[in-house]
Amino acid sequence: MFTRFLFTLTFLMLTTMVEASTSLEVMKSEKRVAFVIGNAQYDFGNISKSTLSSRNMRDFLKEQNFEVIYLENAQKGDIVKSYRKFRNSIGRGDVVLIYFSGYVLSKNSINYLLPISSKIEKTNQLRERAVDLDFLITKASSSSPRMSIVVLDTYEISGLQGISTKDSEIASLSQYKSTDSYVGSTKNSAKNNGKFTHEFIYTYSIKGVSNIQGSSKLLRFVTHNNSDIFYFGLPNKLEKDYDIAWKQVQAEDTLLAYQAYLLTYPSSPYTKKANRKLNVKQKQSEDFLDKRAENHKSSDIQKEIDRLKHEQAELKRLQKEANRRRDLEMRQEAVKAKAESDEIKRLKAENARILSAQKSVKTAVPKPSSVKFLEPDLVKISVGTFMMGSDAIKASLPLHKVQILKSFSIAKNEITNREYKLFLHATGKKYRKKKLLKELDTPLTYVSWKDAMEYVEWLSEVSGKHYRLPSEAEWEYAARAGTSSTFSWGESLTTAPLYAWMEKNAHGFVRTHSLLQSNKFGLYDMFGNVSEWCVDDYSDGYRNAPTDGSANKLEDAMKVVRGGSWKSSVDELKSAYRNSNIPTFKNDATGFRIVLDD
Template sequence: MKQILTFFVIGLLINGCQTGTPKSTDPQRGKPIRPNKPTTTFSRQPLALVIGNERYEHNPLNNPVNDATDMAHLLKKIGFKVTLKTDLKQRAMDKAIHEFGKRLSKNRGIGLFYYAGHGAQVMGQNYLLPIDNNRIQDETDLEYHAVYADKILKRMEDAKTTLNIIILDACRNNPYRGAARSMGRGLARMQSTSDSSGSIIAFATSTGGTSSDTSRNGRNGLYTSHLLKALENAYQTHQRLDDMFMQVRNAVKQESRRKRQVPWYSASLSKPFCFRGCKTVVTTVDKPPVEAPIPPTSPESMSYLSVTTTSRKTSPPEPGTLFRDRLQEGGEGPEMVWIPAGRFKMGNIRGSGESDELPVHEVSVAHFAMSRYEITFAEYDRFAQATRREKPDDKGWGRDNRPVINVTWHDAIAYTQWLSQQTGQQYRLPTEAEWEYAARAGTQTIYWWGNSIGAKRANCDGCGSQWDGQKTAPVGSFAANAFKLYDTSGNVGEWACSEYEEKYTGKEQRCVNNANSLVQRGGSWLDFSPRVRSAFRDSRKPTKRLEFVGFRIVRQVEK
């Protein structure tokens, strides 16, 4: 049977949680927008249903019709056959979604559903509100007078399309008369329950957060304004759709500093998707070898663990796939991303580094997963509480999503061992070679983004950020590299599991049980820009606790 790829993009946003005067002009409503000629190479012309509701009986909005109209025009440009509907009552919304499902069943290509307007959630169930919302007096009325969001997912799944994209640009307050204080704030996270081969779930802000209805362009909501720009860029540059949402996330965070709107998404994909085909990072890919388990940290011996040995027969997870492992005590571990196996040049490639970055040599790296972000205080504090360890000092800068600091190498090792026990998987610190390979992400430049430091690329002394030389930044405050990793340059220096040596002799490819001098990589908020280069190396005693040192982790391929 043909393998079905179901790919859900669920962008959840407060779209105009402010009242506004309805617009006097009205675009074409309910009329299909037909592209003159698709400009993409789809085997079947993709279909899109775009809905924007703003003329609500209770609490009208400002921008949903603009958002929907602009999205429809962009999708037409990309090559979709678009049906645009605006200001729909409940019966009209139900009919539009039903007819869209029937068209998808006949087409069985790519389907996209976009909605901008009010939304609400009760007990984890999400609802999209029609404009005749005066009938909704309490949460019980939602079931009868609003559109159940999961019904849209089911319609698209039942159509057996090859790709489903769902974007819900919905107000995250509960916008109807008599909304109860006990109701959940914002929309709940959604996911597919089908046997799809991949999914991506994106929120315009974190669960329970709020989003802005206004943006600098004055026409669209904050999230949609950046989504439109990023989607057009992704189409032009063959960018992966999940990377596009990463770009949107960073742009929204940057514009909303005062209100601190932080979009969120989670992906589980079996293959990348780009509107005009994906361009891959050029690396020499090796067959992934079997990796031995990490040794305990208690022995004082200097025996080494080789991270690469013989080859595996089973296929590794798709590079770029994001995941979180479940914890035995409940909840999830850090967000991880699978890194492809490959071969790269390690060390002072550009000739502008230090003597301990020599000799430049080629290293083969096996397939592994790495945490997308430096381990945060929230993640480490959970471990500390579970194991009754003292929580490290945050210097008054804040905990939560800031990188954990003031942890020793032994603390970091203990965290990976606890995580391994909680998940049944093999977690550890990265070898120095794995770290540099992941930080470079297929590049040979001084920094992963180029040969000059630029501005606002990282947090270091002279990097041009608001945190430079003062303190840590919340993780993910800057763009990610091509492997979807954040903050590999600056913010906090990161422990590796390898022993430091003044010249490369092979220890950079191995983990050590213990040593007098351990590798630290990446540079920090305290360092000048030359110390956040991809090749830069530093060393620390394993017992040191410093306000500029933290760590990230790796997970070996499941056996």
């Protein structure tokens, strides 16, 4: 039925959001849920140890306080039905684990778990008859667990009847770029099936072994990419990353290891010890090299000399690389400053032309009664006074009082693909990322300031109302929602994932609107997910900005962008944080939200 087996062992840890401040008490009380599948009795080949491995994993996870949903020799319908139950049991902040032992096939970098009695004759039947692992992971992550873990102990199939050798060649198991991950694989004979599960359980059965420490012990299976700390068996107290790194350095005990540690952790509690060790190793290296002439005939000593030379050369390279990075950053800042100045001057005329064209040219639109359009859900914002800007952010100086003189209504959410598709259909305007529009309730991206202006003009015309982009003052007033704290939700960094999709929890893509908590005005995703265009021209600071809530008009080429996006750090989600770009700029993290004049 098949000509050869390729044994793939993968341990993949997907971190949704683990702050360094996560306490041991939180870890002790967090819920742990697992979905474990062991398939062995396939029509085209039996894996004798698969069910034994899955049972061992089930028992191990129960010992580690996981609630386990277990399947054995499962059909696709069984897996789908049980997975729904598993997904419904996941809550925000839980720890989630998916384990599979059995056959796997991959096509176009998508991994498919094979149920028993799959009867797959062509690779285009995978989506219909197999289970999409990537889909399972994505759906589990949408419940916002604290950490997700995937463990695969699988075969890759080659030469399956009805599939050509070319079709059955399997791509590497995907890196799951939407999350931080551990990914590893090896290829051995069929007799090794279950070996990875055995070593995995053995490694993590030891109390206090973190995922980072475990990955170093499972090195031939795991390649470390990036992840935070997690323990199957909790320690008496949590270790910091520099504690774990120090243990690894001590175990290696080489000049290069100590130097790399000091470059990474220049001010840890172990800095003095590392410096002393480094000095000792450097002295040993120098003493040994001084004796190279009298010992050059010894091949073993010559090898040691070569090794030490390599270490010293690598040390110099690391130091040189650190200096190069500092110089490069300084040059990039200088070039960026000059480029921005030149770009502003060059684009002033272009911006004036765009504004003039918008006034003189109107898109041909059918009568309002014949045009389909959607108006957003709105929140009425009353007049009021607030302190705009921040004395701690250079571009937001000075902190100043702004009085919103006119009430307005602002959209609860950013404009979505669903709303924008109606605009494209009505106007015939082209959009170069049509595949993205399939996610109807996802905020629109790849839209410029100019595109946003065209949209509000069209919606105003077909609805008979006056829609527009918010002024920067209106945007910050609505985003702060009556607060004066650093963030609209307060001063805490750890609660940011409850309100905003950002670099550490969005996992590389825009999320459906309204999944997280709103601000106090009932507005969703004011921070994170996608950045939002404002109507204002950008200036570096507020020294001459209006104080009545109106837009800042400077006839400048740069336009204001607020709110941060799924690519942003926590610092970029501060209420006063500002950004800017040219009016024709568009990317995968910038959209807009609209307001309606009362």
